[in-house]
Amino acid sequence: MALRIAVTAEPVPSHVSALDYVIGPALDQGHDVALYAPPMFRREARRRGVGFHRAGTDWTCDPAVQRVASGIWRQSGNASFNRHVFGRLWPERAEAKARDLIAAWTRARPDLVVSECSDLGGHLAAAVLRLPVWAADNGLGPVLLDLWDTDVAPALTSLHKRYGQDAPVLPPMVTPAPVHWFYGTPPPSARAVGRTVAAFRTAGPGLDGLPSSRPLVYVSLGTLTTAMPGLRGVVGDVYREVMAALSATGCDAIVSAGALARELPSTDPRIAVVEHVPQPALLRRVDLFVTHGGRASLLDAVQGATPVLGLGVLADQPGNTAAFARHGLGLALEPTARRAELADAVTALLGDPRHTAAMAAADAELSRLPPVDLAELLARA
Incomplete structure (x- = not known):
C-alpha cells in the first residue's frame, strides 16, 4: 500500500543529502514522498523527484546568526557552540516551523512523518496532530542526546506546554549506520538501516x-x-x-x-x-x-x-x-x-594497509543493513 510520507529538513546545505537513506527507499517502495523544508531545498526536492512544500525559513543563512555562532566557536570552543546552536537557536525557531507544518498537515494529512532529528518544530507538529513520527539521524543525533536534558528539552518545555503537549522527547530514531559507530551509549529506540545515495550524486x-x-x-x-x-x-x-x-x-x-x-x-x-x-x-x-x-x-x-x-x-x-x-x-x-x-x-x-582493510570491513558491515522499510516504521511508530 502506498503511503503519504512527509520528510522534513532544517536549513543546513547538506541535510537533504543526509536524508537520502529515507527518501530513496521510500520512492523505491512506491510511496508518495514530499519534502517539507525551507526554500533553499526546492531544487533538491526537484532533483530527487519528490514534492516540495515550503516550511520554515533559511534562517541559518542570516549573516547575523552566522556571525554570532562562529564568534562563539572561535572564542569559546565547540562545546559552547553546540549549546548555543542546538540548545538555543534551534529551539527558538521551532515554533515557526511547527506552525507551517501544522497548517500544511491539517490540509493534507500524511500517513507517516520522518523528521530529521534536529527538526524540533517537525517533532512538535507531529505530536500536536498525533501523527506517527520517526526522527531521521542526520549526524546530529549524538549531539542532541548529549544536550537534551540540560539544554534542548528545557528550552522547548514552555513551547510544548503552549501547544498542550507533555515534556518534549525525541521520537524513535532511524540511523544510517551501525549504531555503535557513533553512539557511546546508544539510544534504546535507535534502529540502524542501510544507507543509500541519490543517483545524481554518483x-x-x-x-x-x-x-x-x-x-x-x-x-x-x-x-x-x-x-x-x-x-x-x-x-x-x-x-x-x-x-x-x-x-x-x-x-x-x-x-x-x-x-x-x-x-x-x-x-x-x-x-x-x-x-x-x-x-x-x-x-x-x-x-x-x-x-x-x-x-x-x-x-x-x-x-x-x-x-x-x-x-x-x-x-x-x-x-x-x-x-x-x-x-x-x-x-x-x-x-x-x-x-x-x-x-x-x-x-x-x-603507508599502512590496515586502515584500508578496516574500511573494507566497515563497508561490508554497512552493506548488510537492510534499507529502511517505511511501512514497518509506520507499524512500529
Missing part, C-alpha cells in the same frame, strides 16, 4: 589525465564552514596547511573548497583546487580522504573503502572523527594541526 568525475603512479588524496572540509563568514578565514587556513602538507608528501590531490576555491590558488601542479565534485563517486577512486568529519562524508568514505584523516571543526564533527579513529578507519587531528603533523599523518595512512 556520476563519476572526470579524472582523465591524472597520473596513476602516485597516491591520490581528496580534500573537502564541508559546505557549512565555508559558507559562514566568521569561519571562512579559519577554514581557509586549514586548507592551506593541508595543501602544503600534501605538496611535501608528493601526492596528487583534488581539493574541493566550494566558494573558497577562488581564494586557494595552487602552486603545485599535482594539486587541483575545484569548487565541487561528485563526492561519493570520487571516494571510490582515491587513496585517502582528508575531511571535516561530517556524518555523510564519513559514510561516503566507508562506501568507497577510503581511509580518512579527520579534522573535525564544529558540531558533531570532532566526535565523528574521533569515533572513526577509535575503530581504526583513519586518524583524527585537531583543525589547528600544522603542515608537518599533517604530512606525517598522511604518510602514515597511505
Whole structure:
C-alpha cells in the first residue's frame, strides 16, 4: 500500500543529502514522498523527484546568526557552540516551523512523518496532530542526546506546554549506520538501516589525465564552514596547511573548497583546487580522504573503502572523527594541526594497509543493513 510520507529538513546545505537513506527507499517502495523544508531545498526536492512544500525559513543563512555562532566557536570552543546552536537557536525557531507544518498537515494529512532529528518544530507538529513520527539521524543525533536534558528539552518545555503537549522527547530514531559507530551509549529506540545515495550524486568525475603512479588524496572540509563568514578565514587556513602538507608528501590531490576555491590558488601542479565534485563517486577512486568529519562524508568514505584523516571543526564533527579513529578507519587531528603533523599523518595512512582493510570491513558491515522499510516504521511508530 502506498503511503503519504512527509520528510522534513532544517536549513543546513547538506541535510537533504543526509536524508537520502529515507527518501530513496521510500520512492523505491512506491510511496508518495514530499519534502517539507525551507526554500533553499526546492531544487533538491526537484532533483530527487519528490514534492516540495515550503516550511520554515533559511534562517541559518542570516549573516547575523552566522556571525554570532562562529564568534562563539572561535572564542569559546565547540562545546559552547553546540549549546548555543542546538540548545538555543534551534529551539527558538521551532515554533515557526511547527506552525507551517501544522497548517500544511491539517490540509493534507500524511500517513507517516520522518523528521530529521534536529527538526524540533517537525517533532512538535507531529505530536500536536498525533501523527506517527520517526526522527531521521542526520549526524546530529549524538549531539542532541548529549544536550537534551540540560539544554534542548528545557528550552522547548514552555513551547510544548503552549501547544498542550507533555515534556518534549525525541521520537524513535532511524540511523544510517551501525549504531555503535557513533553512539557511546546508544539510544534504546535507535534502529540502524542501510544507507543509500541519490543517483545524481554518483556520476563519476572526470579524472582523465591524472597520473596513476602516485597516491591520490581528496580534500573537502564541508559546505557549512565555508559558507559562514566568521569561519571562512579559519577554514581557509586549514586548507592551506593541508595543501602544503600534501605538496611535501608528493601526492596528487583534488581539493574541493566550494566558494573558497577562488581564494586557494595552487602552486603545485599535482594539486587541483575545484569548487565541487561528485563526492561519493570520487571516494571510490582515491587513496585517502582528508575531511571535516561530517556524518555523510564519513559514510561516503566507508562506501568507497577510503581511509580518512579527520579534522573535525564544529558540531558533531570532532566526535565523528574521533569515533572513526577509535575503530581504526583513519586518524583524527585537531583543525589547528600544522603542515608537518599533517604530512606525517598522511604518510602514515597511505603507508599502512590496515586502515584500508578496516574500511573494507566497515563497508561490508554497512552493506548488510537492510534499507529502511517505511511501512514497518509506520507499524512500529
